[in-house]
Each structure stands twice: as structure tokens, then as C-alpha cells.
Amino acid sequence: MSEIPILSILIFIPVVGIFFMLLIRNNDDQSSQNLKHTALWITFLNFIISLSLLFSFDLNNPDFQFVEKYAWIESGISYHLGIDGVSILFVILTTMLVPICILASYESIKFSVKEYLISFLALETFMIGVFCSLDLVLFYLFFEGGLIPMFLIIGIWGGERRVYSTFKFFLYTLAGSVFMLLAIIYIFISTGTTDVETLLVYNFTTNEQLILWTAFFTSFMVKIPMWPFHTWLPDAHVEAPTAGSVILAGVLLKMAGYGFIRFSIGFFPDASEFFAPFIFSLSVIAIIVTSLIALVQEDMKKLIAYSSVAHMGFVTLGIFTFTVQGIEGGIIQMISHGIVSAALFLCVGVVYDRLHTREIARYGGLVSKMPFYSFSFMIFILASLGLPGTSGFVGEFLVLLSIFSINTYFAIFATTGVVLAATYSLWLYRRIIFGALIKDDLSEMFDLTRREIIIFLPLIILTIFIGLYPKPIINIIEPSTEKIVNQIKMKLD
């Protein structure tokens, strides 16, 4: 493999960017424009570098690649990075969404531009770090560190109830995560290491597994989020600025899903098997309940936020089937949701920038004024409800397939969620886009600008490409997923 520490470069390029931006001192419009350009180019550079991962990635190798390992805190806790088929796509999803977020905030962020961009770059560092780290302490560091910039992004540039939302977001996730910290420390003491590769082949006793699994679960359950601990998410989404919602739905939720795959089922297969029916029940409840809640929302962002909870329900369903299909479905569902829900929040952002309201009732008949917008919105809505031919279908289909083979009842309930998703999504679309344009203030609306088209174009292409031809994605994921499933089977026997 190459000698260049490419993952460290990916993680620390945004940090270098922060230093550059601290050097730009002036506070006028010109310099804030420069700041935005700098941040955009740095994150775009990071995206290009992350694409090079894809080319030098060995598809037939199920193990960790691009591994870096240096002594860090003490023996057993090291700076250990590496990615495999499960994590590589999340890294690329992150590096792709951050420049889009920065581009999306070009007009909407009016004050404290420097702090905003610094927060975003710091967040990117933490997010890439989460998916690359192969050491539990390092993982925790990145996982929790991301709270700081996100707290500021929601709190400073958010909507009216931003203080309440950002405190709720921070304290909720922190309270969930501290137990994971204790579990990590326990693992460190009983095994003498926090190295993920070593721990994946380590056998914990069943009692240990049950307790440690619960501790990890508390953290991931809040973060992903699962019913009934999802209530921070709609609040955070509604109050966050558009780019904040995009990154929250696009990447932050996926950290927990990734944690489930890598740690919960990887380290504690017995406990996972024991708790699987519990997870299935919570997921199915989440899918149905949050879909019903989404139906009655009057705020666009809140509706999409609730739909996120439902979609994440499919992810957890798939992961805990312990089948290759299920886990693959979960990963693809996460990638697809990362693209689609991010795009939906961007769609909300577009009309919000023009009319400064997210109330669904204030809109209607936009199709006559904004044809391009209506077209892109339609693609994402269809992908969100899982129409065949879009990326949303592939993940949901694989998950449902795998859950059918395990338990028919859960599968039936989960499938009703698909119907409900179609209901609330299409109804949302109808209320905003179709109908007669009768409201006065809507006559001023104009279609997508060039900047906005640049933002949407890659997302549309990806949504349709993954939907029509998911093979390359599955090729990347499959070897590592098979390895995980085999390992679980071996441990269970």
C-alpha cells in the first residue's frame, strides 16, 4: 500500500484550513467572501483527495486498508486509523457534503462568517476522524468532539428557539455518550487495549457483553436516533441553519449507525443477538409512529426530520439481522439517506432563503414559478419514499428482504412504513409545488440560481445512479460486510 498517510491528511487538511482562516483578519464583505472561497476550496481539495481513496482501494481485500498506527497515549491506546468497505463510503459522503454545505451557506450566513466556517471545518475533521479511527478512545474523541462545533452552529446561526434546541441536542447526546466512555474504559482495563482490530477477535463473556452492549447502545440510540429518544432531532433540525441540518442528517446520524455495525455487533455478537428482537420492536415502532407524526407536521423541516427517524429505523432493522443483505442494505440506506435527506434540507433552504418561512401552508403552486426547483425536489421526494430507480429503493429493499427471512411480522409492519412514507412525502410535495399559485408573496419567487444548480446537480446524479446501478457500491461494501458477518457467526458458534 502507499506510504502516504492519506487518512491523516484527510483529517488534518481542515485544521490547516482553520489556521489559514484565522490569518484573514478584516471584517468587511470582501474578506468574508474570501473566507468563504478559502473554506470552499479547502473542503473541495479534501473531497478530491478522498476520491483518490476510491481508486487505490483494493476491492477484494476485506481487511482495513490505508492503515496508520502510531503510539499515542500509552500502550494499548494508539493513534490507529484505517478504513474498509464499510467506512470508506461514509468518508467520501462526508467530504462531499461539506463543500456543498459551505456553498449552500454563501448567501444565508450574514454575520460571524469566520466562526461559522471554522466550526464547519472543525466538524469535518471530527466526522472524518470518526469513520477512520480504529481505536476506541480515538473514536470517542472524534465522536464527542463533533458536539462542540455543532453546538455553536445551531446556537449562533439558528432560528428563534435555537438556544433551547442546541442545549437539548448537546446534553442529550452527551448524556448518552458518557456511558459509552465508561464502557470503553472497562474494555481498556479488562483487555489492556482499545484497538479495534484486536477487540474484533476478542471474546467477551456473555455477562460483560450484555452490560457493555447496553452502554454502547445508549450512546448510539440517542445519536441515530431511535424512538423514544429521538425528540432532540426535530428540534435541532428545525432551528439549525440549512447547512447545519444537512450535515446533521447527512453525516452525524450515520456515525451511530456506523458504530452499531462496527462495535455493537462486532464486539458483542451474543448480546446483539439477545437484544435483536428489542431493536426490531423499537425500529418498527419508530418507523410507524414517526411516519404518522410526520403526516401532521406543519413545518417542512420538522416533517423531514421525523422522516429521518423513520429511515434510520430501517437501518437498525437491517443491521441487527446479522445477514450480509441486511447490513449492506443498512449501509446503502444510510448513504442514500445521507444524500437524499441532505438534499431535501437544501430544498427547504432554497425556499426559506426566499420567503423566510418553513410553514407548509404558506406555499403552494410553486411549479409555475420554479420549474427546475420542482423537478429536483421531486427526484428527492421520490428517492425518500423509496421509488424503484432511486437510491432510496435499494437500501430499503435489501433491508426488507433480510428482515422477511428472519421474522415476517416485523417485515409486515416495516413495509407499512413504506406506504406511510409515500403518503407524507407526496402530500408534502403536493402542498408546496402543485395547486394554483394564489398567495401574493409567492409571485416574487424565482427559480434556482446557478449556485443552487451546482449544489443540486451532483446529488441528483448520485441519487439516480445508485438507484439504477448499485453494483459498484455493493462491490465496495460486500467483502467487508461478509467478513463481519462471518466473524459474528464464528463467535456465536
Next chain:
Amino acid sequence: MQSLVYILPELFLFIVATVLLVTGLFLKNIKLINLLAIFSLLVTVILILNQPFQSAFLNSFIVDEFSLVLKVIILIGSIASLIMFVSSKDDLNINIYEFPILIIFSTIGMMVMVSANDLLAMFIGLELQSLSLYVLAALNRNSLLSSEAGIKYFILGALSSGLLLFGISYIYGFSGNTNFNLIAVNINPESLGLIIGIVFVLAGLAFKVSAVPFHMWTPDVYQGAPTPITGFFALAPKIAAMGLLVRFLFNSFGEIYIDWQQIIFFISIASMMLAAFAAIAQTNLKRLMAYSSIGHIGYALIGVACFTDEGLRSLLIYLMIYLIMNIAVFAFLLSLKRNDGYFENISDLSGMHKNHPLRTMLIALIMFSLAGIPPLAGFFGKFYIFVAAIESEMLFLAITGVIASVISAFYYLRIVKIMYFDESKEEFDGSSIKSLNLLYYPSSILIIIFFIYPSPVINISEYAIQSII
């Protein structure tokens, strides 16, 4: 005579203080005296680093790795508060040349404390330190709050010294010795009198480290005392008292640790929980820092309660990180001034990120660090404490610790919220004081980049504890 060599740093400081006291009468230049004091503290650091490890005065005064590290930490704290003094003396109405001298005397007391291996040496060090601190707290004679702080601190402090002395007499009576090692040799685990003695001494020491339920003085004294002195309170004396506590418990009562472990266990939990809740309602920044320090002492005490090398190591790591964070916070507090008036209320910070972007960003990160959010240094302090707690199977302490840290995250976040989310006010002009920036920027940057290379702090702690266990 040989013994005098082993107390050379203390002796040197004592001579310096006496000389400065006399010259101060004629020399009206306070800045120069302060500079000389800082310089002599630096010289003391060098003296300490070159000292041979030995015990002196019939083994009642020990120079070892543990005392060396703690003394250097204490001296850094003293130097920091002298730098704070020089930047604010004119505006705070404490333009008195005795300030640096009292700090030096107090520092000598603390150095004796961490080296003490005898109940009497311990008491002498403690009293020298406390008496100087009583005067320091009341230094601003024109301020009602400052005088109140001084009196309050003195009365309660005297009471706690009384308790301590009472406990000492019990221990002496029931073991027949005052030397820590000899007590350990002649200990009778069955003796109830010894336990009573330990309880009283611990009460006295808990007062000095301001652990619940002996914390009542802390908020008032923190608020009333002039800020550089509050900074000194937060930095040095607690670290010294903690070192003394460790030596007292580990050297002489290691055998009956089951008995005192429960006491530490209780005051640790009580400190963490009380501080987490009580700080939420505070409006004054110095009061808030008082509660914050009570909470941090609670965490540090977990390290003592473990009674393992792991625990002791985590205690030292925690104290070092705590020192750096507090230097940053108090340097920041002193820069909050406008037209010679100082601002101490949390609401005064409102929206200050508009006028002082970099400064606010750093203090916000310090707040996150105090709350123990990774990747900042405060997280590592707590991490090691929890490692020690879980290793010695004190799961309950660890769980209470994390719950308290989530609760206390709320009030640290509130400060960040006020600085960033609220309407901005006028600019503070304290940001241009060079000497404060000399403290503020390096310490806050240390906190932020700590995670890149944490080994020095860990190695120093490991070096220090080898002489205790």
C-alpha cells in the same frame, strides 16, 4: 546542619521574602519588587530541580519525586498569580507591596506542606500558608466584600485548624508518634481513637481543599477577594493540600485504607454533585468558578479514594490540567474591564465574540475543557480518573462522576451561550494587557493541543508517584 541543605529552596525563598519586606519599606517601586519576587520564584524552581532526594530533620521533612513535582506545580501557580497581580494592581485598589511577599510566604507554607512527613511539620506548613491567605483575602481594605471574605475565611479557617489540631492530638495519643512512617509502623487497626483522629484531620484538610461539606467559605471568599488572589486560591493551595492529604493518608494509614476510603468516597461524590447543581444558579463568574473548583476537587478525590498507583497518577494528571485551565480562566477574568472597572457577572460577557473573536473562541474552548468534552485536555483528566476508578472497581464513583459531568456541562455551556448567542455589548479594553495575554494564550493553547502529545504530563505524573507507593 546537613538538614539545612535539604530545605534550601524554602530557606532561599524565606530570605528573599524577608529582604523584600525590608527593602519594600524604602523602595516605593512595587513593580520592581514584584519582578524580583517572580524572579526568585523562578530561581527556586531551579533549586528544586537540582535538589538531592533525601529526608531531613529526623525524617519529618521529605524531598522526593512527589514533592518535587508538586512544588514545581505550586510555584507555577504562584508565578501566574504574581503576573496577574502586576496587570491589575492599580485598578483593584491592592497596590500594596506586601502582596508578592505574602504570596511568597504562603508558597513557602505550601512547599513545607507537600514535603511534610510529620504531623507537626504538616501543621506548621498549613498554618503558614493559611495565615498568609487570610491576609491576602482581605487585602482590599476599602471593599466590604473583600473584608468580609477575609474575616469569613479566617474564622472558618481557624475553626478547621482547630479540628485538625484536635485530630492530630488524637493520632499522637493513640499511636505515640507524630512521624507518618512511625505511625504506619505502630498502627493498631482496632483503635477507635485513631479513626477519630483521622476523621478530624480529614475534616480540616477537606476544608483546605474546599470539599463538600466543608466548602461553605469558597464561594464567598472567591467572590470577595480581589481577582488575582482568587486566582491564587484556585491555583496553588488546593494542590498543596491535596498533596498533603495524599502523603498523610498513604504514608501513615495505608494499612487501614478501608476506613478512610469511605470518607473520601463520600466527600468526593458530595462535592461533584453539589457543585454541579449549585453552580447552575450562579450569576457571578467568580462564584461560579468557586463551585466549579469544588466539583473538580471532587473528581480529583476519586483518584485519592482509589488508593492505587493508577489513582494517584490520575490525580496528578488531573491537578496539572486543572492548574492550566484555571490560569487561563483567571487571566481571562482579569481582562474583562472597561474604563478601569472590572466585570464579574456572567451577563457582562453577553455577545463578546463580536468584539473579541479569538479571545472568546479560546475561552469557549476552555469552558468545554472544564466540562470535560474531548478532544480538549479536561477530557483526559477525567478519562484517567475514571480509568483509575473502574480499575479499583469503584463503579459507583465513576457513574456518579459522569452524571455530574453531564449536569455541570450545562453551566459551562451557559457561559458559551451568553458569549456567543446573546446581544453584544461594548468592547473590553483589558484585552491589550500584555502580561495577561502572556498567561492566557499559552495556557489555552496548551489545553487545546494537549491531545496531540499527552505523554509529558503522563510521564511526569508517573515519575512523581514512584516515591509514594
